[in-house]
Amino acid sequence: MRIVIVLACAAGLALAVTPRFLGPDTVYDSGMPIDVGYYAAPVMYDWNGDGAKDLICGQFSAGYIRLYPNVGPDSAPEFAGFSYFQADGSQITLPSG
Numbered sequence: 001m002r003i004v005i006v007l008a009c010a011a012g013l014a015l016a017v018t019p020r021f022l023g024p025d026t027v028y029d030s031g032m033p034i035d036v037g038y039y040a041a042p043v044m045y046d047w048n049g050d051g052a053k054d055l056i057c058g059q060f061s062a063g064y065i066r067l068y069p070n071v072g073p074d075s076a077p078e079f080a081g082f083s084y085f086q087a088d089g090s091q092i093t094l095p096s097g
Helices: 002-014
Strands: 041-045 054-058 065-068
Touching: none
Parallel strands: none
Antiparallel strands: 041 054, 054 065
16 A cells, blocks of 8 residues: 555656746836845735735835835736835834845
8 A cells, every 4th residue: 555655646746847937027117127126025916906916025125115006907017106015104114134
């Protein structure tokens, strides 16, 4: 029984597809490249609940978090400005650097 399980697991690994990663791509905001400095931490998430994934990006050097609302479809996202994350009217700053 143990041999069958090991062979089944090995067969599953042999058939696994190796992921392929493409090179980096530039993301634009109103036609200008988005630049938040080095070590950016981007994530796409529908923050405002409109059905389109927005860009949320942490900044290493300042510890700020930017929100770029997506004004286009998910298949071709478009961004037109950003705002900094706030809590109780104050800008959120995370430890950085």
